[in-house]
Amino acid sequence: MGGWTTHAGLAVALPLANIDTDQLIPARFMSVPRADGYGQYLLHDLRRDADGTLTEDCAFNAHADASILIAGENFGSGSSREAAVYALVDAGFRAVIAPRFGDIFASNAVNNGLLPAQIGAADYDALINQLGGGTVRASIDLEAGQITLAETIVTFVLDESWRIKLINGWDDIDLTQQHRNSIDTFKDHRRRTAAWAWPAAAE
């Protein structure tokens, strides 16, 4: 996963609150291997009719080229399924901008280079009004913590550790291996001082 500092692309609105992970990707698609791609399952039941055809009354469907999603509050609430992030990333999204995110979703997003940018309610309303059912060219600057949508500039909130991680595109396992000595020391200490914390051998 590569890091990134700036991104320019088309922004699209999904002005609904509580888009939970079950809506982002219904459970029945989660057995698919990642290599097969998850983009087609993004918001499947919201965007497609019973036989899987994209519906015309969903404004979102007209803009497959968008890479920045402006969504309502509590986006990504619900399950820990990282497939919800895969669906967004594989559909071409680099950022979701919303007033609030589910905790596990946001952390999964950062682990996949997808920005979960938190904005205030008034800024959210302004962006949604500007977008309507269409797209607008937008840019994101991670270091400045800003989204520019046409003439509008909005500041977003992002945990500092997440900003660093997105910019560097770090792989946590590689990072952690640098601390192997500390981990081994901790493990030995815990083993000695809290032997009860190891499972007893079940018969």
Add this chain to the structure above:
Amino acid sequence: MSQPRTLLDKLWASHEILRRDDGVSLLWVDRHLVHEGSHHAFAKLAAREAQVATPELTFAVVDHYAPTRNRGQIADPQIARMIETLRANAHEHGLQLFDLDDPRQGIVHVIGPEQGLTLPGLLITCGDSHTSTHGAFGALAFGIGATEVAHVLATQTVWQKKPKAMRIRVEGAVAPGVTAKDIALNWIVRLGTGGAQGYAIEYAGSAIRDLTMEGRMTLCNLSIEGGARFGMVAPDEATQAYVKDRPFAPIGEDWTAAVVAWSDLASDENAEFDREIRIDAAEIAPTVTWGISPEQALPVNATLPDPTALDAGKAEATRAALDYMGLIPGRPLAGTPVDQVFIGSCTNGRIEDLRAAAAVLAGRRAKVPGLVSPGSQPIKAQAEQEGLAEIFIEAGLEWGASGCSMCVGMNGDLVGAGMRCASSTNRNFRGRQGRGARTHLMSPAMVAAAAVTGTIADVRPLLRGRAP
């Protein structure tokens, strides 16, 4: 004198290997639970040619895709493949697997405690948001995504920023017919589905002390439905009594040392919380969700909201929810006909839940079809021994095997489009139980009441003259 500390502070400190300058901690994981859905994480591990760092602390279970019937021959090749993949990964990495034919098999958050894998003072992770269930024992337990699962597999550690601390005190006694499920829905209504985002919740107060371990698990399980990744209850004598002599629980000197260590696992008297909520237990009624978010819930005897009486922001969401659910504004919630019922899940699939439902169903017939899926095979066996299974079957409900079943529908147990299900599960999200399915969350006893009346109904009159 040192600074008074919360239970969260103590659990965090005892697992913190190091803390980076940006405030993120590297934490030691005492138990890592994996299931069929962990296939992405194992694939990530394989891509780096890495091995599981600590197989003896990693346990695998078949639950999300576990068939509730005809386990011998799985008809759906995709489901069979998911289970096969977990078997292959468990085998390759030398992990203990609770497979379909294992008498200990069940839902990961039910069997962890049942087998004594879950203990006070542990840090427990699992690629499932309802991992907060294990917090009922005074453990630091939280759901993680696939990238984090791969990280735990490879290192037995997890990076995590310490959440803020919230205490929800529930004081007084709940009325008969009111359960942990109702307490949970109550605070979620009050704070909203995102109300506890960024917090770890400690549940406290006399009503929480009075809960059984099963009840505490239900309560902690639902923490995520209010946005909290962590829920916990300080361990006490009830916790110890539950844990003692379970298969993987400490024995001998280890047990003695554990009990000493656990005695410190409580928030200090003057510990400061970032947020405190107080709820009067007596004010809680049997609660039912009417919408498509757990915060859209009401006492069973209330009337459905009227969007025209709400401010614009709330009105739209309310209208959309009522529309999806096929409900008419302003009508009473009770009396709404249901098409089917489901009792089970990591939220309410434990023995106490089955007893509560059976107490309502005994000697009665269900007016609608339904499925009962016990939380584990040991619970299934126990319920059969206690005569509960017979009550369900005689009432006309199907008695299935254990798994996540109709809570998430991955094993094919689905609710049809437009069908209304009274369900003891945890999410009433749009399409959660199947495309177009309409889910009403409630306690197992309330689901039983819905079964015998064929409608959403107050369980309390049905309990009169019966042992609750």
